[in-house]
Amino acid sequence: MKKSIIVLSIILIVALGAVAGMYGAGLLTPTQKVKIRIGYLTGDLHHLALHVAVAKNYFAQYGIEYELYEYINGPTLMQHFVMGELDFAYVGTPPALNARASGIGSNVTSLPVVIGSGNLEGSALVVNQDIIKNISDLNNKKIGTPGTGTIQDVLISTYAKNNNLNITKYPGRISDLPVQYARGEIDGFIGWEPYPSMAVYQNNASILLTSHDIMPNHQCCVLVVSDKFLASNPEIVDKMVAIHRAAIDFINTNPAEAKQIAMNVTKLPMPVIELAFSHMSFSKSVNVDSIKAFLIDMIRLGIIRNIDIEQVDSFINGFINTKYVSG
Amino acid sequence: MRKLYLRMRSLLLASTSVIIFFILWELAALYLPSPYFPDPYSVLKAFITIITVGDIDGYTLAWHTLMSLERVLLGFVVGSATGVPIGILLGIKPTLKNAVTPIIEPIRFIPPIAWIPLSIVLLIGMYRYIFLIWVGVFFPVLLDTIAGVKRTSITLIQMARTFGADNKKIITKIIFPGSLPEIMNGLRVGLGVGWMCIVAAEMIGGEPVGLGRLILKYANLLQIDTVIVGMITIGLVGLAMNYFILFLEKRLFRWRVEIKA
Numbered sequence: 001m002k003k004s005i006i007v008l009s010i011i012l013i014v015a016l017g018a019v020a021g022m023y024g025a026g027l028l029t030p031t032q033k034v035k036i037r038i039g040y041l042t043g044d045l046h047h048l049a050l051h052v053a054v055a056k057n058y059f060a061q062y063g064i065e066y067e068l069y070e071y072i073n074g075p076t077l078m079q080h081f082v083m084g085e086l087d088f089a090y091v092g093t094p095p096a097l098n099a100r101a102s103g104i105g106s107n108v109t110s111l112p113v114v115i116g117s118g119n120l121e122g123s124a125l126v127v128n129q130d131i132i133k134n135i136s137d138l139n140n141k142k143i144g145t146p147g148t149g150t151i152q153d154v155l156i157s158t159y160a161k162n163n164n165l166n167i168t169k170y171p172g173r174i175s176d177l178p179v180q181y182a183r184g185e186i187d188g189f190i191g192w193e194p195y196p197s198m199a200v201y202q203n204n205a206s207i208l209l210t211s212h213d214i215m216p217n218h219q220c221c222v223l224v225v226s227d228k229f230l231a232s233n234p235e236i237v238d239k240m241v242a243i244h245r246a247a248i249d250f251i252n253t254n255p256a257e258a259k260q261i262a263m264n265v266t267k268l269p270m271p272v273i274e275l276a277f278s279h280m281s282f283s284k285s286v287n288v289d290s291i292k293a294f295l296i297d298m299i300r301l302g303i304i305r306n307i308d309i310e311q312v313d314s315f316i317n318g319f320i321n322t323k324y325v326s327g
Numbered sequence: 328m329r330k331l332y333l334r335m336r337s338l339l340l341a342s343t344s345v346i347i348f349f350i351l352w353e354l355a356a357l358y359l360p361s362p363y364f365p366d367p368y369s370v371l372k373a374f375i376t377i378i379t380v381g382d383i384d385g386y387t388l389a390w391h392t393l394m395s396l397e398r399v400l401l402g403f404v405v406g407s408a409t410g411v412p413i414g415i416l417l418g419i420k421p422t423l424k425n426a427v428t429p430i431i432e433p434i435r436f437i438p439p440i441a442w443i444p445l446s447i448v449l450l451i452g453m454y455r456y457i458f459l460i461w462v463g464v465f466f467p468v469l470l471d472t473i474a475g476v477k478r479t480s481i482t483l484i485q486m487a488r489t490f491g492a493d494n495k496k497i498i499t500k501i502i503f504p505g506s507l508p509e510i511m512n513g514l515r516v517g518l519g520v521g522w523m524c525i526v527a528a529e530m531i532g533g534e535p536v537g538l539g540r541l542i543l544k545y546a547n548l549l550q551i552d553t554v555i556v557g558m559i560t561i562g563l564v565g566l567a568m569n570y571f572i573l574f575l576e577k578r579l580f581r582w583r584v585e586i587k588a
Binding site: 073075076078079082098102105147149169173176302 | 362383447448451543545547549
């Protein structure tokens with residue numbers, strides 16, 4: 001009796017060991033599809049291509065499984081991106097530039113590579129017109145931004161520097177900026193659409209500057225992929241780029257439906273969406289010159305410390321993947 | 328002579344552990360191949376830059392520290408000024424304490440950080456910070472004050488009553504002084520919690536200056552050396568505040584056995 005128990009126990013242990021070994025070697029698991037991880041920003045209409053792709057079921061059509069991760073601003077998103085928590089991201093150009101610069105030369109970080117254009121322009125500075133009537137009135141005023149290192153922060157800092165304006169920047173969550181503006185804590189704010197348009201409709205704010213006024217036709221958000229993911233899964237990147245381009249085409253050919261999708265995503269009324277749309281454009285090609293200009297501005301502002309002005313061209317060559325995007 | 332020897336030995340031990348800490352940090356930075364784990368020298372350089380030049384918006388470390396200190400001290404004063412009297416009241420009126428316990432106890436467990444969204448929409452600027460610090464300071468002070476009142480000798484109170492002392496005198500001359508050691512302990516804990524709250528509040532609050540904001544600003548820029556500068560400053564200021572209250576405690580309550588030990 002005792003003997004048979006011992007034999008049975010040995011057989012059981014050996015069997016369990018064999019199963020565990022086969023499982024560990026991947027022999028028992030079915031070939032799994034890669035589930036891509038995509039980051040994007042809270043309520044950002046610049047990332048409409050992503051929302052269109054989700055709404056129109058493009059991912060399923062291309063056989064791609066995905067998970068979405070929402071962040072409060074681009075720099076926060078990129079903190080997660082460089083640590084390898086995301087494969088793709090819709091993000092502003094400056095946070096992506098900074099993330100690449102900060103991790104360059106290291107083989108443990110995931111560096112962003114541009115594979116698509118999210119949108120051009122698309123930010124606005126809204127103010128209380130009773131206090132700020134023209135540009136010179138911005139002097140010594142409190143202007144909210146969605147965070148240090150965001151595209152809006154870089155735009156307003158550069159604008160202030162170029163125009164000798166002394167602006168006190170109040171960095172905060174994008175969703176808090178209209179609230180802080182309405183309560184008079186800040187005299188205005190610069191943000192991504194639809195938040196400026198929201199402040200115009202809901203808080204009686206006026207648009208003093210759009211990002212077009214600050215840097216005409218500038219690249220705003222981009223679709224980036226991790227360099228590691230690009231190297232290991234080029235066929236999935238091809239599909240993602242195709243999905244993204246199809247979504248951009250959809251926005252440009254079906255603006256009414258695209259606005260409806262924007263409404264569903266943001267839960268905002270159509271007039272706000274209409275105004276927001278008037279401040280941005282969706283293009284498949286990137287504005288390389290404006291990306292270079294952002295990089296130079298960021299070096300001059302002290303945001304990027306380890307790249308010299310002379311290295312700008314070579315840096316941009318690595319940053320933009322010309323297989324997927326043209327200038 | 329022995330006292331001096333012991334003090335020197337203690338100083339030597341403390342210095343050795345600090346040196347070992349820095350050596351371990353340097354080794355970790357050397358072997359951890361991440362651009363986001365700076366070595367002590369990079370942090371020292373960032374320290375010097377932030378002290379002398381300021382951050383990317385021009386605010387120096389001293390300015391960040393002073394703003395955080397101002398906020399935390401204001402909140403601390405309001406938290407203490409409400410926590411101590413309410414604590415004494417609840418300590419001497421057990422019926423009232425039983426009545427408010429169902430309200431106070433659940434609120435006590437809501438962390439100050441959970442109050443931030445509500446404070447953003449309800450309060451402005453400095454009031455927001457004062458409220459958040461108050462949440463952190465009030466409950467430790469309140470609970471320790473109640474405990475202090477309970478520990479007051481009933482014999483002393485009865486004796487005072489026998490000699491004709493009224494309630495006011497009993498509170499001011501017996502209960503309050505008798506509870507002071509516990510109140511002081513509550514203040515020390517409250518100040519520590521308040522200091523932790525201010526950092527969290529500044530990270531979300533939207534003000535451009537403050538140690539919490541400094542950390543978030545540079546985390547956004549992925550410049551971790553300056554993030555560590557902010558963290559070290561928070562630790563050092565917190566430590567200094569703790570020692571200051573311990574020093575006060577030692578001066579005020581020399582008669583306490585626990586203090587002498």
